[in-house]
Amino acid sequence: MAEKPVRTFTIERYLTDTDADFARRQKLSSMFCQFQDIAGMHAANLGASVARLHEELNLAWVLMRVRVEVDRYPVLGQEVIIETWPQAPRALYERDYRIRDKGTGEVVVRAASTWIIMDLRTREIKRDKFLDYFGLEMDKERAVEGGVGRLKPVACEELVFEKLMGFSDIDYNEHVNNAVYVEFIMDCFSIEEHRAREIKAIEMHYINEINAGDVLQIRRKTLEDGREYLDGVRKGDGVSVINSIVEWR
Numbered sequence: 001m002a003e004k005p006v007r008t009f010t011i012e013r014y015l016t017d018t019d020a021d022f023a024r025r026q027k028l029s030s031m032f033c034q035f036q037d038i039a040g041m042h043a044a045n046l047g048a049s050v051a052r053l054h055e056e057l058n059l060a061w062v063l064m065r066v067r068v069e070v071d072r073y074p075v076l077g078q079e080v081i082i083e084t085w086p087q088a089p090r091a092l093y094e095r096d097y098r099i100r101d102k103g104t105g106e107v108v109v110r111a112a113s114t115w116i117i118m119d120l121r122t123r124e125i126k127r128d129k130f131l132d133y134f135g136l137e138m139d140k141e142r143a144v145e146g147g148v149g150r151l152k153p154v155a156c157e158e159l160v161f162e163k164l165m166g167f168s169d170i171d172y173n174e175h176v177n178n179a180v181y182v183e184f185i186m187d188c189f190s191i192e193e194h195r196a197r198e199i200k201a202i203e204m205h206y207i208n209e210i211n212a213g214d215v216l217q218i219r220r221k222t223l224e225d226g227r228e229y230l231d232g233v234r235k236g237d238g239v240s241v242i243n244s245i246v247e248w249r
Helices: 028-045 050-057 178-186 191-196
Strands: 009-014 059-070 079-086 093-101 107-119 158-164 199-206 215-222 228-234 240-248
Touching: 009 028, 028 050, 028 059, 028 079, 028 093, 028 107, 028 178, 028 199, 050 059, 178 199, 178 215, 178 228, 178 240
Parallel strands: none
Antiparallel strands: 009 079, 059 107, 059 199, 079 093, 093 107, 158 215, 199 240, 215 228, 228 240
16 A cells, blocks of 8 residues: 655654764765655655656656755764655745754754756756645745755855766766765865864755766855855866855854
């Protein structure tokens, strides 16, 4: 029997060695992987699984923007509860997330994301309303106030590093996975910078695909308000691939 559609989807996770950084905190890339996993599970529950869209309709979910705000980092060995719910569907599909401490129920991480559905044949956005989520009334609550908006590009002059995209960077869609880009952004800061302070919020904006064999250039600029702006461009043609904002505490 098919699982009954639900408005809010919940899973539990135990944080293992692969989730943690040198300070035993959950890595941001681990959070992004968990968000991706639970989004896929809930999409399937609501009749729009990755497999169905691809195999039956030649469509695909594409992540456009994410903002994550960390009140307190989960740590190695901790059990967490991850929740997700979508906003009412439009041309853009907005989905929110929360991570709770299982022991106390406290919300420790909040996130908002924006997705599109893309036609795999034309590579164009499917802008007409595609889903009604079985007529469920969606929860209008937002995990992050205002969701996640557009990010104004900033000119970056400091080249931090270049990286050749290889097998380990590529996912089942044959392009670099969203969580992998988060690892690239984290590598823009030294171990000493990560020891001295911690990230309280990160935004990732995914602009264009990049594939195995391409070289990604990551650039950095410290803004007047102390935030770090980073972008990634494809070497050779300068096509913008990602933009990111990092906020510290």
